[in-house]
Structure formats: structure tokens, C-alpha cells
Amino acid sequence: MTVLRLVTREILYRKLNFALGVLSVLAAVGCLVAELTLLRTHDLRTDQIVAAKEAETAEAMRVMEDDYRKIMKKLGFNVFILPKAQNLGDLFAEDYASKDMPEAYVKQLADSKIMSVRHLLPILQRKLKWPEKQRTIVLIGTRGEVPLAHRRPREPMLTLVERNTMVLGYELHKSLGLNVGDKTQLLGHDFTVVKCHRERRTKDDISIWINLAQAQELLGKPGRINGILALQCVCAGAQLSKIRNDIAAVLPETQVIEFSSKVLIRAEARKRAADTAKASLAAEKANRARLRDERSAFAALLVPVVVVGCTVWIGFLAFTNVRERRAEVGILRALGVNSGKVFLIFVAKALLFGLCGAALGYFAGLGVGWAWADAPLNGEPFPTLFDPGFLVLVLVLAPLLAVLASWVPAIMAARQDPAVVLRDA
Numbered sequence: 001m002t003v004l005r006l007v008t009r010e011i012l013y014r015k016l017n018f019a020l021g022v023l024s025v026l027a028a029v030g031c032l033v034a035e036l037t038l039l040r041t042h043d044l045r046t047d048q049i050v051a052a053k054e055a056e057t058a059e060a061m062r063v064m065e066d067d068y069r070k071i072m073k074k075l076g077f078n079v080f081i082l083p084k085a086q087n088l089g090d091l092f093a094e095d096y097a098s099k100d101m102p103e104a105y106v107k108q109l110a111d112s113k114i115m116s117v118r119h120l121l122p123i124l125q126r127k128l129k130w131p132e133k134q135r136t137i138v139l140i141g142t143r144g145e146v147p148l149a150h151r152r153p154r155e156p157m158l159t160l161v162e163r164n165t166m167v168l169g170y171e172l173h174k175s176l177g178l179n180v181g182d183k184t185q186l187l188g189h190d191f192t193v194v195k196c197h198r199e200r201r202t203k204d205d206i207s208i209w210i211n212l213a214q215a216q217e218l219l220g221k222p223g224r225i226n227g228i229l230a231l232q233c234v235c236a237g238a239q240l241s242k243i244r245n246d247i248a249a250v251l252p253e254t255q256v257i258e259f260s261s262k263v264l265i266r267a268e269a270r271k272r273a274a275d276t277a278k279a280s281l282a283a284e285k286a287n288r289a290r291l292r293d294e295r296s297a298f299a300a301l302l303v304p305v306v307v308v309g310c311t312v313w314i315g316f317l318a319f320t321n322v323r324e325r326r327a328e329v330g331i332l333r334a335l336g337v338n339s340g341k342v343f344l345i346f347v348a349k350a351l352l353f354g355l356c357g358a359a360l361g362y363f364a365g366l367g368v369g370w371a372w373a374d375a376p377l378n379g380e381p382f383p384t385l386f387d388p389g390f391l392v393l394v395l396v397l398a399p400l401l402a403v404l405a406s407w408v409p410a411i412m413a414a415r416q417d418p419a420v421v422l423r424d425a
Contacts (some may be wrong), residue, residue: 020313021318028398057280081105103216105251117243123141138208169206172208318406322346351402366386
């Protein structure tokens with residue numbers, strides 16, 4: 001009679017013993033696989049959460065950048081392009097550039113591929129006496145912003161002023177009692193007030209904005225401007241040298257200054273938005289890492305205890321089985337079955353319930369780990385978590401563990417003296 005046949009009959013006769021052996025291996029393997037599956041689902045879920053958080057952060061950054069851009073835009077322009085011949089001492093003393101340059105410069109700059117500035121606004125300004133009102137004013141002629149040819153159009157910071165209209169600074173309209181819709185004269189020409197600014201506490205409070213072409217006519221400067229206002233792009237950071245190099249490459253006959261306080265405020269605001277978004281993402285990653293460490297520590301404690309306990313239980317079942325089959329072993333030995341074959345019978349049985357328990361335990365652990373995952377994953381469980389390589393490893397190690405646990409009882413059975421066994425029976 002073959003070993004396989006003897007083992008099969010033994011299993012069919014002592015079903016409970018075999019079932020308990022299978023259950024022991026199933027518990028050990030299932031516990032291990034369940035814990036590893038939980039960690040795996042945690043990692044997959046973490047990847048999903050982090051990816052979603054990164055997308056959310058990117059969107060939040062975009063919204064915050066846009067909000068800060070709108071808020072900071074109210075501070076006004078922060079880059080001033082001047083004629084190269086302009087003395088900066090005179091500029092700061094007089095609050096306007098006495099030198100001028102061609103108006104065509106702004107179109108030339110807008111048509112270039114410059115990336116470090118945007119919102120180009122050509123102006124012609126002069127401090128003069130408003131003869132009709134006997135007031136010192138800063139007259140500013142503007143044609144409205146010139147769009148960059150290579151960039152998507154954005155909402156202008158300063159809109160076009162139509163001919164024969166004016167925009168008044170706070171101090172002028174307040175002290176002169178001028179309101180929107182009122183008529184007044186400037187340098188002998190009739191104008192209609194179309195807007196009155198709020199108080200800014202700068203020279204803007206004594207400024208009058210009119211159409212650029214009309215200002216050129218009034219000041220005798222046709223086709224000329226004495227400055228181009230611009231807004232430093234976020235991509236340029238706070239590097240004035242880069243802006244100067246970029247503009248010099250297009251307009252070599254100009255110079256550039258910046259209003260540093262406004263630049264620093266913009267840079268700080270955008271940095272704060274970026275830091276807030278990054279801190280939120282880092283906190284989420286840290287929280288997921290902490291949860292994983294806790295689960296890893298629990299698995300490191302639980303799995304060895306279960307595996308050792310199940311191994312001891314398998315050894316106990318094997319020892320009990322040897323005692324129950326003592327008479328049967330004696331008869332087999334008396335019939336000529338050698339000790340090696342008897343040993344192989346017990347080892348083969350352990351190998352079989354090790355294989356069955358490993359297969360059932362793997363899929364049971366996979367299911368339990370999936371069911372206990374902290375949140376559902378995108379995708380089906382088995383395609384996502386099933387690992388053929390790990391299954392093969394389990395199918396090799398679990399039967400080996402069962403065989404090792406049954407090794408000593410199997411040796412005891414093989415070494416029994418049939419004469420003694422039959423005499424005692």
C-alpha cells in the first residue's frame with residue numbers, strides 16, 4: 001500500500017485531527033497575510049490620499065495665487081522703465097522723469113518674448129500748475145495697458161482713459177468739490193470727470209489721469225512717453241537683475257528701477273500661500289506615516305505570537321495523532337513497513353494540511369485585510385493586492401513549518417518497537 005493511500009485513509013478516518021491541523025496553518029498564514037494586506041492597503045490608500053491632496057494643494061495654490069495676485073495688484077505697479085539718460089536723483093526729487101523716449105518702445109517690449117514682467121502701461125507724466133484751479137498737480141497721460149503678444153490677456157490694472165475725460169486723485173476732487181460727471185477745464189481744454197480715486201496717501205492724491213494722446217498734445221510731446229510701468233511676474237521672484245537683463249536685451253536705451261517694498265510684500269504673500277499649502281500636505285503625510293508605524297508595531301507583536309502558537313498546536317496535534325495510531329503503527333511495522341515509510345506517512349500528512357491551510361489562509365487573510373482597510377480603494381481587491389510571488393512563498397514555507405512541527409512526533413512513531421507496541425496492545 002502506498003504512502004499516499006495510507007495518508008488519504010488516515011485523513012478520511014480522522015477528519016477532525018486533519019481539520020484542526022489545517023485550521024492551525026490557516027490561522028497562522030491568515031494572520032500574517034491579513035496584517036501585510038492591511039499595511040499594503042494602507043500604503044495604497046496613502047498614495048491615493050497624497051495624490052488627491054497634491055491635486056487639491058495645486059488647485060488651492062492656484063486659487064490662493066490668483067487671490068493674492070488680485071489683492072497685491074491693488075498695490076500698483078512695481079517696475080518702472082525709464083529713458084537711459086534720465087538722472088535718478090532728478091527723478092526722485094521731481095517725482096517724474098524729465099527725459100522721454102519713443103512710445104513705440106512699449107509695443108516693441110510687448111511683442112518680445114519677455115517673461116519677467118507683465119501689465120505694461122506707457123505713461124507721460126509731468127508736475128505742473130493747473131492754471132484754471134491754481135493747484136500743483138501731477139498730470140499723467142495713459143493709453144491703457146498694452147497686452148503681451150505671447151501671454152493670455154489678463155484683467156488690466158489701469159483701464160484706458162478716453163479723450164476729454166479725466167480721473168482725479170483724492171485730494172483734488174475732495175478739496176475742489178469735483179464729482180463724477182462734473183465738467184472742468186485743464187490747460188484750456190474741457191474735460192469730464194469720470195472717476196474719483198479713494199485716498200492713497202501718495203502723489204496719486206494730487207494726480208490727474210487723462211488720455212495719453214491728449215496729454216502728448218497738451219505737453220507738446222507727440223509720440224513720446226517718459227516711462228513704462230510694469231508688474232513683476234511671479235516667475236521672476238525678487239531678482240531685479242533678471243528683469244533688467246531681460247528688458248535691456250529688448251530696449252537697450254532704457255533703465256529699470258523697482259519699488260522694493262511692493263515687491264517684498266508680493267513675494268511674502270505668495271510665499272505664505274505656498275508654505276500654507278505645503279504644510280497641509282506634509283501634515284497629511286506625517287499622519288499617514290504615524291498610522292502605518294502603529295500598524296507595523298502591532299503586526300510585529302501579533303504575527304510572531306500567532307505563528308509560534310500555531311506551530312506548537314500543530315506539534316501537539318501530531319503527538320496526539322502518533323499516540324492514537326500507536327497500535328496501527330505496530331501492525332504496519334509487523335507487516336514489514338520500514339521505519340522510514342512510517343516517518344514519511346506522518347510527514348506527508350503534515351505537508352498536506354500545511355498546503356491546504358496555506359492556500360486557504362492566504363485568501364482568507366487577503367479578504368480580511370481588505371475588509372478591515374481604513375477606506376475603500378479605487379479598483380478591485382484581488383487585482384490590486386494579489387501577489388502570486390508571495391502566494392508561492394506561503395505555499396512553500398507554511399507546509400515546511402508544519403513538517404518541522406511534526407518532525408519529532410514522526411520520529412517517535414518511526415522508532416517504536418512493533419513487538420513492544422503489539423504486546424502492550
